[in-house]
Amino acid sequence: MIHITRREHFNAAHKLYNPKWSEEQNAEVFGKCANPNWHGHNYNLYVTVKGKVNQDTGFSVNLKELSVIIRTYVTDKLDHKNLNMDVDFLKDLMPSTENVAIAIWKILTPHVNALDCQLHCIKLCETENNYVEYFGEQ
Amino acid sequence: MIHITRREHFNAAHKLYNPKWSEEQNAEVFGKCANPNWHGHNYNLYVTVKGKVNQDTGFSVNLKELSVIIRTYVTDKLDHKNLNMDVDFLKDLMPSTENVAIAIWKILTPHVNALDCQLHCIKLCETENNYVEYFGEQ
Amino acid sequence: MIHITRREHFNAAHKLYNPKWSEEQNAEVFGKCANPNWHGHNYNLYVTVKGKVNQDTGFSVNLKELSVIIRTYVTDKLDHKNLNMDVDFLKDLMPSTENVAIAIWKILTPHVNALDCQLHCIKLCETENNYVEYFGEQ
Amino acid sequence: MIHITRREHFNAAHKLYNPKWSEEQNAEVFGKCANPNWHGHNYNLYVTVKGKVNQDTGFSVNLKELSVIIRTYVTDKLDHKNLNMDVDFLKDLMPSTENVAIAIWKILTPHVNALDCQLHCIKLCETENNYVEYFGEQ
Amino acid sequence: MIHITRREHFNAAHKLYNPKWSEEQNAEVFGKCANPNWHGHNYNLYVTVKGKVNQDTGFSVNLKELSVIIRTYVTDKLDHKNLNMDVDFLKDLMPSTENVAIAIWKILTPHVNALDCQLHCIKLCETENNYVEYFGEQ
Amino acid sequence: MIHITRREHFNAAHKLYNPKWSEEQNAEVFGKCANPNWHGHNYNLYVTVKGKVNQDTGFSVNLKELSVIIRTYVTDKLDHKNLNMDVDFLKDLMPSTENVAIAIWKILTPHVNALDCQLHCIKLCETENNYVEYFGEQ
Numbered sequence: 001m002i003h004i005t006r007r008e009h010f011n012a013a014h015k016l017y018n019p020k021w022s023e024e025q026n027a028e029v030f031g032k033c034a035n036p037n038w039h040g041h042n043y044n045l046y047v048t049v050k051g052k053v054n055q056d057t058g059f060s061v062n063l064k065e066l067s068v069i070i071r072t073y074v075t076d077k078l079d080h081k082n083l084n085m086d087v088d089f090l091k092d093l094m095p096s097t098e099n100v101a102i103a104i105w106k107i108l109t110p111h112v113n114a115l116d117c118q119l120h121c122i123k124l125c126e127t128e129n130n131y132v133e134y135f136g137e138q
Numbered sequence: 139m140i141h142i143t144r145r146e147h148f149n150a151a152h153k154l155y156n157p158k159w160s161e162e163q164n165a166e167v168f169g170k171c172a173n174p175n176w177h178g179h180n181y182n183l184y185v186t187v188k189g190k191v192n193q194d195t196g197f198s199v200n201l202k203e204l205s206v207i208i209r210t211y212v213t214d215k216l217d218h219k220n221l222n223m224d225v226d227f228l229k230d231l232m233p234s235t236e237n238v239a240i241a242i243w244k245i246l247t248p249h250v251n252a253l254d255c256q257l258h259c260i261k262l263c264e265t266e267n268n269y270v271e272y273f274g275e276q
Numbered sequence: 277m278i279h280i281t282r283r284e285h286f287n288a289a290h291k292l293y294n295p296k297w298s299e300e301q302n303a304e305v306f307g308k309c310a311n312p313n314w315h316g317h318n319y320n321l322y323v324t325v326k327g328k329v330n331q332d333t334g335f336s337v338n339l340k341e342l343s344v345i346i347r348t349y350v351t352d353k354l355d356h357k358n359l360n361m362d363v364d365f366l367k368d369l370m371p372s373t374e375n376v377a378i379a380i381w382k383i384l385t386p387h388v389n390a391l392d393c394q395l396h397c398i399k400l401c402e403t404e405n406n407y408v409e410y411f412g413e414q
Numbered sequence: 415m416i417h418i419t420r421r422e423h424f425n426a427a428h429k430l431y432n433p434k435w436s437e438e439q440n441a442e443v444f445g446k447c448a449n450p451n452w453h454g455h456n457y458n459l460y461v462t463v464k465g466k467v468n469q470d471t472g473f474s475v476n477l478k479e480l481s482v483i484i485r486t487y488v489t490d491k492l493d494h495k496n497l498n499m500d501v502d503f504l505k506d507l508m509p510s511t512e513n514v515a516i517a518i519w520k521i522l523t524p525h526v527n528a529l530d531c532q533l534h535c536i537k538l539c540e541t542e543n544n545y546v547e548y549f550g551e552q
Numbered sequence: 553m554i555h556i557t558r559r560e561h562f563n564a565a566h567k568l569y570n571p572k573w574s575e576e577q578n579a580e581v582f583g584k585c586a587n588p589n590w591h592g593h594n595y596n597l598y599v600t601v602k603g604k605v606n607q608d609t610g611f612s613v614n615l616k617e618l619s620v621i622i623r624t625y626v627t628d629k630l631d632h633k634n635l636n637m638d639v640d641f642l643k644d645l646m647p648s649t650e651n652v653a654i655a656i657w658k659i660l661t662p663h664v665n666a667l668d669c670q671l672h673c674i675k676l677c678e679t680e681n682n683y684v685e686y687f688g689e690q
Numbered sequence: 691m692i693h694i695t696r697r698e699h700f701n702a703a704h705k706l707y708n709p710k711w712s713e714e715q716n717a718e719v720f721g722k723c724a725n726p727n728w729h730g731h732n733y734n735l736y737v738t739v740k741g742k743v744n745q746d747t748g749f750s751v752n753l754k755e756l757s758v759i760i761r762t763y764v765t766d767k768l769d770h771k772n773l774n775m776d777v778d779f780l781k782d783l784m785p786s787t788e789n790v791a792i793a794i795w796k797i798l799t800p801h802v803n804a805l806d807c808q809l810h811c812i813k814l815c816e817t818e819n820n821y822v823e824y825f826g827e828q
Binding site: 102 | 333
Binding site: 154156158159167168169231232233234235236237239240266267268269270271272273275276 | 553554555556557558559560600605607608609610611612614615616
């Protein structure tokens with residue numbers, strides 16, 4: 001068993017704003033992230049899968065195939081988009097790094113399983129100072 | 139004479155869209171950058187100034203002072219903002235990396251001169267694959 | 277449950293030298309790190325905490341609050357300091373990367389708990405080639 | 415118990431090609447990695463070991479000694495070499511990132527044990543977008 | 553006038569070996585770079601062009617077009633290739649970083665001119681410690 | 691003519707303190723950099739030389755030779771040292787990044803000339819946010 005990771009990326013706009021709260025509450029909790037006119041990030045996404053090494057290929061997973069899956073189901077839908085408005089699988093979610101990472105985990109799980117691998121970690125980096133890692137734990 | 143550079147950064151939303159053009163023209167020229175609901179970036183800004191070394195301090199410029207100037211007049215106005223909508227010194231400008239860099243040059247020039255230095259270069263990095271450098275040339 | 281990481285940094289001087297040993301022993305074990313006049317590093321500190329995602333905020337922890345805690349109790353006390361001489365919580369400790377990371381773990385644990393999170397890992401990078409990770413294991 | 419990591423690197427040529435397969439099968443599975451005239455990479459190798467902190471040194475392992483072991487038994491044999499042709503411990507192996515990482519694990523285990531530590535992880539980065547991690551799991 | 557830079561990359565094998573010389577001379581000058589079975593690198597290529605900012609687009613050059621040109625004429629021909637054997641425009645050249653950079657300059661010049669820009673610099677990074685820059689100077 | 695750059699590095703302690711000034715003046719100008727017990731940095735040094743490409747080697751300079759010169763005359767004297775106390779060529783100099791870069795320029799010039807090249811730039815990075823470049827200009 002070995003872990004293998006593929007990095008992909010997307011550039012997106014978002015804001016953190018809870019419509020059930022007052023302006024003051026939003027400002028207090030989210031600070032400048034609540035700017036009504038949005039802000040944005042270059043996101044780096046690291047997808048780690050776990051699998052056995054196939055002796056004919058030397059691969060635990062073919063990274064070309066993994067990359068196609070990540071692009072098709074995730075980054076093509078997020079890149080140059082607004083995470084609050086444009087993404088079907090983020091509907092009605094606060095687009096925090098945590099929630100986006102968990103949503104990506106749910107989207108990718110069946111596709112990674114179909115490659116005879118197991119999804120191990122979604123690491124999503126919002127800036128060079130902040131990132132989250134989700135391992136599927138409830 | 140020596141060159142000294144300070145890096146600052148800001149995270150912002152923008153879109154590239156020319157209202158004088160049709161949707162088709164915008165899509166053809168700007169591609170996914172024309173998404174009406176915005177996208178965004180983590181921008182890295184490198185400000186290079188040129189000056190003589192003061193023998194009492196060993197400094198060509200005091201970087202604490204340079205940093206305050208860049209934050210006050212530039213990055214505090216750009217960080218967590220929408221470059222098309224929220225920034226006084228970008229009004230009526232297409233917020234391409236080129237135009238933002240040139241606007242920053244104009245803003246910073248008098249403040250750098252007041253430090254007895256000369257602004258040498260504004261380098262603005264939009265992604266790890268794209269950046270512009272402006273040296274004040276017409 | 278999700279892991280979230282905040283990077284902070286500090287620049288400090290230190291030396292590795294055991295006063296119970298001879299010069300020769302110190303030189304043999306610590307090499308150039310034993311230079312009596314000190315040397316120094318730009319340290320990168322990654323603090324990882326584990327928590328549940330709050331549905332009102334989308335946050336497992338508010339990174340602004342986590343950052344304030346790390347700066348107040350750790351990096352403000354280490355930045356531009358001498359790790360052998362200037363830091364109360366490193367008194368009588370050899371300031372190896374291991375010992376500094378473990379000391380930071382002890383300092384941060386109660387403050388992270390007060391945020392309804394659990395400290396998961398202190399990762400401390402001394403150079404681009406060397407780092408330690410401490411998970412609280414005895 | 416603490417984890418400590420040392421980065422070393424090597425630049426090498428390789429190709430991914432299964433001689434039991436037709437050209438078409440090789441092209442389909444390995445794509446441009448099957449180029450008969452080779453291609454190459456700058457590999458970054460991160461070796462993580464786990465140990466107790468010695469109170470006389472502050473070290474879980476002396477990184478100078480760990481570095482010598484990695485260079486002597488691993489990177490000196492891989493650097494500026496052809497991974498398919500020149501390396502005794504990769505004989506008859508498809509030199510995929512997975513297989514090279516596992517081979518390095520086997521080589522380093524006894525030497526790390528001799529330092530009173532335990533090998534925890536071999537992380538091998540082939541490009542800035544791809545890496546594997548091996549933890550010794552069967 | 554503004555400078556704009558696009559990064560592309562390619563992974564390739566090569567060796568440095570002068571067939572007019574003895575083995576000893578090759579070993580003395582090129583060291584391990586002369587390994588007969590090749591070695592390789594992840595190359596980063598930065599192409600800087602100089603142009604006027606078009607007021608309708610905010611662009612000095614459309615980076616999508618510049619990227620297509622670099623990929624079509626340069627990196628598609630170098631990526632996952634052997635620089636000594638596989639590349640028409642490197643025929644009969646020692647594939648040192650210097651010579652590869654100069655060859656790329658010659659290839660790209662007419663294509664950049666066709667975009668109404670001027671090629672300013674080819675920066676080619678062989679490792680994180682070594683790079684060359686060519687500005688077209690004879 | 692081509693520019694070629696070699697990166698080397700050193701880790702050192704220093705402080706910025708002018709003994710002709712009062713404590714208050716030092717604190718005002720140098721802030722935390724004036725800490726009497728020192729602080730330190732991981733410095734990255736980029737040495738750029740300019741030369742003609744030799745057709746037998748493909749080299750403008752042999753980087754192995756350039757690296758030996760930089761290590762022998764510069765980084766071996768700075769690494770794991772105190773820049774205020776331990777370095778002959780920094781005697782009586784305020785060890786600001788500017789002054790260290792200029793001192794390195796003076797040290798390296800004759801040795802680079804002896805390789806039939808011309809020293810073009812000393813770039814010295816103190817942190818990921820600050821660096822200076824010296825081109826030999828008076």
